[in-house]
Each structure stands twice: as C-alpha cells, then as structure tokens.
Amino acid sequence: MKALVIEAPFQASIKEVPYPAPGKGEVTIEVERAGICGTDIHIFKGEFLSSYPIIPGHEFSGVIHEIGEGVTGFAAGDRVTAEPNIFCGQCPFCLTNRGNHCDQWQATGVTQNGAMAEYVTVPAQNVFRIHDSMSFGVAAFIEPMACVVYAMNRLKLKVGDRTLLFGAGAMGQQLIQSLVHAGASELVVVDLSPEKLQIAKQWGATKTVLSHEIDEHLSTVHYPRGFDVVIDATGIPAVIEQAFRYLGPTGKYLQFGVTAQDSKISLSPFDLYQKDWTLIGSMAINHTFYPALNWVKENRVRLDHLITSVLTLDEVPAFLAEGANSNQLKIQVQIA
DSSP states (O other): OEEEEEEETTEEEEEEOOOOOOOTTEEEEEEEEEEEOHHHHHHHHTOSSOOSSBOOOOEEEEEEEEEOTTOOSOOTTOEEEEOOEEOOSOSTTGGGTOGGGOTTOEEBTTTBOOSSBSEEEEEGGGEEEOOTTSOHHHHTTHHHHHHHHHHHHHHOOOTTOOEEEEOOSHHHHHHHHHHHHHTOSSEEEEESOHHHHHHHHHTTOSEEEEGGGHHHHSSTTTOTTOEEEEEEOSOOHHHHHHHGGGEEEEEEEEEOSOOOTTOOOOOOHHHHHHTTOEEEEOOSOSSOHHHHHHHHHTTSSOOGGGEEEEEEGGGHHHHHHHOOOTTOOEEEEEOO
C-alpha cells in the first residue's frame, strides 16, 4: 500500500509499504480522510516523542476493511473513526483515570504507524462508528475535538469567566465554540491573521486583536485586573511567555498548544505565588473521545468551515517542507 513515511527529521516521502493486517483484537481501516495536526509538524521537524521511521496521522476516518481474531460488534464496511491513544489499562495511571499518562502509552501516528496511508490498523476498542450523515472530513475532527473536551474538563471554566485566547487556528476555533458553550463572558482572541480573527468573531469571540496591536488593546489601561482565564493555543514560546502578563489574580492559565520538547520560557515565581495563579497542562485525550463524538454529532460544535484545504497523499511531502500559510485552518488529506 502507499503511505507517507517520515524517515528522519525533515525527510518525508511517499513509499510502498506492507499492508497492515489486523492482529487479535484489532481492525484494519481503509482511510478516507486524515487531518494534518501541529503535532505532525513537530514530528516532521524532530521535535516530538516519535522515533523513526514513522507513518504519521492520528486524526482520521474511514471504513473498516478487515477484522482481526476475537473482534465482535464491527463488520467490514462500517464507517468509523478511532482514538489514537492506546492505554494498557493496568498501570496506576490507567486505574486512576489518567490514561494519557499510561506507563506503556502508545499512539497511532505518533509512536506507531498511523493514518497517512491507505490502511491503518488500530485496537478494536479504540474504534467508534460514525453516523451516515457525518462526513468523513468532520469525522476526522473528532480526535482534535476530544483534545479540546479534555482541556475544558481540566480548565473547569466558571460561568462568566473573562477569557483571553492566543491563537485562532483550527484548534483555537474549536476552543472558541467550546468556551462559549461553557459560559465564558468576555472572550478576547489574539492572532496574526485578520481572516482567522474574522471567523473567531463569527463563532463567539467578543473582541479580536491582531498580534502586533496587543499592547494597544490589552494594556492595564483597558484591563487593570487582567483576565480570569488565559489560554495558549499557539505552542509558540514567545507568545506563551507574553500571555502571563494578562493573567489576573487567582487566574487560571491553560497550556493547550503543543511546543517543541526543548522549549523554555521565563516565569516569575513571585507572580505565581503572589497572584494565586493556577497553571494547567492538557496532554492529548483522556477518555474524552466519546463525549467529543456526541458533541459533534449534535452540532454543538461546527467543524465543516474549518477545513480550508484538502490535499492528496502525494502532495503532503511538499506541504510539510513548505509549511502552511498563516490563513489556513485545518488541512486534511484525502486518502481513498
């Protein structure tokens, strides 16, 4: 079968690789759509947890092609998506509802071959059927939406919280809709793209600010008490360091954007102490795939408009080398 293979940092090509037959308790999915995530970019650049060679792709949907021994409840032809995170279910983290920190954590497309290929094999317990009315493009969004659901569970936003979000990309746009549903009052969004900010305003931002105008609009003159909640969805260390300037007393900071492994920022420990800050990380998914699927199925969060480009598999190596432009949101790959 044909697949995108990252052989080493900055080395990606389309290759013929063996078909991944399902083992016991597994299914093989013929991939229809796969999303390109910021994590995939980090993997391409050698900045994440992956070893090489690796077939990336952890946001995907498709049709069950083959069922392995012992699998029940599924049939060839079922329209599905799948959670990429694979937990052992037996370690202390798994047994205390912290599976995303599993001692034996694995992930399709990150530590195991993923969905930037014609076929991908996953544990049957990670597979979820999608309704016939749901497009494969939207279904490939369930994984990033599950990351958002986990982040919202971690954040525990209070109704009326005044919120500042850095980053209006695809993940930021999902956070915007989720924050609105969760009860944010003022929701200020910062980005360098006017086009992305316009979409943010349409879907719930109460105010948008261009990155280079942040001092003009978010100074202590305008926000003397800061914000109750500040969220980073950029993964850019310079933005993250700047974000703390706007966090008010007893405020909560959420690090949602993925950074390179060796990134560093400076943070005042006195501010952390004196202002009673709460700092929150949000690592991937933690049993939030099914709630995300339900939220999307009921159109609580709309995703269609976030797909700004669809590539063929053959076009992905060039895209990885060149990078996306600042106005693009979610880029997906049509496989089948």
